[in-house]
Amino acid sequence: MILDDVEQLLHERIGLDAGTVGASGLNYALKQRMAACGVADPSAYWQRLLAAPPELQELINAVIVPETWFFRDPGAFAAMTRQALAMRGPAGAARGRPLRLVSLPCSTGEEPYSIAMALFDAGLAAPDFVIDAVDVSTRNLAAAAHAVYGRNSFRGRDLDFRDRHFKPVEGGYRPQAEIRRQVRFRYGNLLDPVPADAEPYDVVFCRNLLIYFDRETQQRALATLHRMLAPHGVLLVGAGEAGLPLARGFASLRLPMAFAFVKQAAGERHNEPARLPAGVPALHLPPSRPAPAPPLRTRMPARPAPARPTVTSPAAAPLRAVPPREAAGDSLGAIERAANEGRLGEARQAVRRHLDAFGPSAAAFYLLGLACDAEGAGEEAVEAYRKALYLAPDHREAMAHLALLLRQRGDAAGAKALGERLRRLEKRSEHR
Template sequence: MSESRFADLLERVMGLSAASIGPGAIERAVDARRRETGLRDGDAYWALLQASSAEVQQLIEAVVVPETWFFRNPQAFRAMERDVLGPRLRADPQAGARLLSLPCSTGEEAYTMAMALMESGIEPHSFSIEAVDISQHAIDMARAGCYGRNSFRGHELAFRDRYFDARPHGWAVRDEVRAPVRFAQGNIFAPGFMAQAGVFDVIFCRNMLIYFDIPRQKQAIAVLRRLLAPDGTLFVGHSEAGLMREEGFVSAGMAMAFAFRRAPEAAALRAPAGPTATVVPPPRASLRAPVAKRPAALRVIERVRPTRPETTRSIAKTLDLAALRRMADDGRVEEAERGAQTYIRENGASPDALLLLGLISDAAGQGKAAAHYYRKVLYLDPGNVEALGHLALLLRREGDHAGARLIDERMRRQDGRRN
């Protein structure tokens, strides 16, 4: 059952590198599907895969484990609104903007893009969002638009009251948020993927490339380059920032947002957007495998202004933790870090202060420090879903897949107690 042929198949149809999700993940998925189909052994299941594109998709669904939530890594959404689209759309609402969420998972990212723009006063008719994922199950959940507590993490949840309606088993996205978002299944490696879609002003493609080997990464980046408008902005995960620089993109200079643009010579002339095209599902499979991440060796690439040590004490005294977190979002990372440390020295450790230090360390690629802070948060607040979520992602990124699964189970139990 652990034969490489199954891994080779998944790499061929969805680009998934087996090394990125741990040695046992594919074996467990294959075994689960074999038992589900009632077949006696791996050879029989392999034969079924050769004959059935539908079963290939079912195997993909078994491998894909979505892990996302609303306003995850909020710096990117804030930069999108404040520095990229907001000024243009407020000056000329008729100018319009096209956005792409790829992969979109169960829809939290795409809906967050819409909410972030609406929060700044931009009307939904001024923009459109295409959202694409390999998992049909994820797309179905995104279209249903009803979410449990695990999709709402952190303490700043006022947006939930503004854009969701309470339901017996969760919260349903309101129609005004749904209106500009269109979901479709699609495979970035399928021939002609979104060939008629034109270009996008903003693309969110966070934490997808880390699941591919180098040739597949280059292939996927070529597609992203084609889909990105010459003056557009591409947001990636912090573990992927170095790769984008290697592939000829330049930082957009938005602290902790990990935003990139084409090299200046490529952005001199904006290509026409062209008509919005429907994404036609490919015959075999489509695009997303969020289950694990390779270790992040990179540090924050957008440098921030240093703070003189003598000013740190006054910062911590005059700002609460929410303000320190906003300071980090604004790119004043070193000030926020020193302020949080001083806050802890003067007021004692608190889950919020430790979580802020964990997020700053995580974004800087300092995995050991981030894990240390996340675990301290959980010692003080065992049910802190934000710390649980970030720790699970960090463990996967560092190859501790067993530890990540334990955290996942803990989150599911926590979510069950809250619902």
Template sequence: MYESRREPLPHAQVAQFAALLQRTIGLDPASIGEKAIERVVSERFAAWRAAGAGGLDPSRASIEAFWLVVNGVPEQLQALIEAVVVPETWFFRDAEAFNALVRLARVRLLDQPFKPVRILSMPCSTGEEAYTIAMAMLEAGIAPERFSIDAIDISGRALEIAGRAHYGGNAFRSRALGFRERFFAPVGDQWRLLPAVSERVRFHQANLLTLDTQTLEPFDFVFCRNVLIYFDRQTQHTAMRVLDSLLAPGGMLFVGPAETGLMMREGMASAKLPLAFAFTRPEGGLAGGALPGGASGRGWGEYVLGDRSGALFAAIASAERAMELATRAATSKVPVAGLSRAVATVFAQRSGSGAHANDAPGRSFSIGLPAATAPRASSDMVMTNAKPAAKPDLLKQAHALADTGALLEAASVTRGYLEAHPTSADAYYLLGVIADAQGEQTEARGFYKRALYLDPEHGEALTHLAAVLGLEGDRAGAQLLLARAARVSGGRHE
């Protein structure tokens, strides 16, 4: 047996594996960064060698040999995919999406009294979302025979967990836990989902991008949250065609908070349900996914924001200027905290925008953040044996270090804080600011998105992510985020 240890890999080798993952599951390497991919490949390479490297002579068990194995042995490719796809989910996360589902399902059942409502969760990860859908429907008094739930994921390991339906404390992070008493039975330090719920969901293993939609009856409601953001634009377009083909006439698609701009770009219409992120197919279909308003010559700003588009473009420019200040902080004494103040001035006055994009938390699914920046949450995080809490002033200390330009020290302290508070949106936001100041735009984007997963109304993360998108050329996405930030800022001052 060979020693299992990580080895640094050449950039060219990492790029090879990144391209393979992009072809196979649509993963945009830029969405998680080369460091994350290098970490995953290095760990899988070390594990392969530790397992005997398929009987190869140790001197021949090279990364080149591993590359050939991954391309020739489906189990090795699947193991690589399993390593890069990291499930992060819990029951009743962002309940408004499920509340909206129940309301819409009741209307749907009135329209089709002799046909059950069909619901799809994809990717379903370890099952929490699909089971939450079942619990929400049962809680609403909808009879089991009046709905069906299918759940699809590419990860066999995640589906095994979903099939067992046993969950630890980390799966119960919502504030209201009454559902746990009604639908779960305690088993040691875990909770077992009752058959009345678990039997309502059918799990399947499949790849979203290669799904044969002709074998599936269309669905009335599809949950596909926080996965499209990890695809490049062409793959996003391909995935949207798959999702569109899965929607029944009048069906509803639920996505994540960072994916609303993508929905509008692909021509989907907002259902205008606050905190639900629900979209429908417009009359006449998606027509290839052209930008809305293209035929009439209307720009994105006019379509989404009406007369406020000019002001918000100016806001983007102001946010970009704030980012320029931050990127110079690593080599000058400009305080990083100035970035927060500079961006905050963008929304000193409430905009009153008429934007209609839904603002709701999305799917609980993330891909391969570097271990140093995404500490693993222990299964007892919410239980009585949770880790000792970090000092309450630790995050303030990190902010103070960042203000003085001590970025490495500030990042280290922030990560220490995250070990005890793995769901702190403020901590991930601060890591994003630090990454911005160091010129690491890809990493910054990932941290801001992580903050928004945890707190969709985090105004600073919204504005900073908007600035990143603006610099990357995604003006539409930047405008939508800025409009959301303006509403958040206005709502908090009412």
């Protein structure tokens, strides 16, 4: 069957686990390309695909659907900025030279441009850093170089950065020239060998890519990321991938909502806190109350300390009752921090206490699935992800992780069905 052959070809070339995009998504891309080539026979198109590398690239462009926006996951950019300033400081490993950062995959450019804006806002100048932006989609790279962005690229309430760093143009907004000059776009594949003389990076953004790989490909990708990263460097991954680096030579920086990792020290167990390499002064995010995991979308306000009753006054003020939703948000935030910091057993126990106290929620079951998944408890992870999807059918991260687990366990049909659902969700979000 041509569909199976194409799935295998895409897996070999770019590592794509076809179950994460779904049979309908892949079929749609194939029909697009066959129509564009004027070929009606699938077998004839397959032969063309094998004989013409440019056509394989066009198919890759059609399969990869960008889903990104400026300053997606602000905690990652806050952590990156603080660590970058530390590296450039008097005792920093990058003192006296430009910082090297990479965004891979860079998609349509929102992430690398966000990195540039964040570093400029932190006080760095143009000679202080360089950003490489890499993607396997030539269509994405062309859009990133064109750099005109519409409403879908600007999400959330805090859009002050648009006033500082963009100018209105026909069709949307374009980053100022100084932002665009900091980013070097190039074609590249994470699964290609890293040249022996390649200069390592101080900061690597590789977010929301690993979830589209099967487990074997994830291991290959993480080994490549390990080689790309300087000894003092920082790796940032997506929220749904936070458990993956821990067993592959990385240790968590324990920065809330950042999903940041450094190379694991020799002899260090994967669930221990990271010890920063020499030349990287410790810098921590200011105390904050992280937003609870999806689907609780709002950040809970910090609550004042309860009044202390005194033994001398019978009229002392009673302890303030904590609203259940606020307390549940605090509990989920603590669980997410534990999982992000590699304290997986503690996170699993905390989820179960949370469920006893507050009842079932998709956010809690998703976090339980992540912790079980990272510890190799596949059956428990599958059950937890299924419960999360029962309570929140559009929970994308749970959907992607469950699809990978099912495929690993031989349930190709179940994995493909979830991949199709995920693809439909992504298409709907594109048209919002």
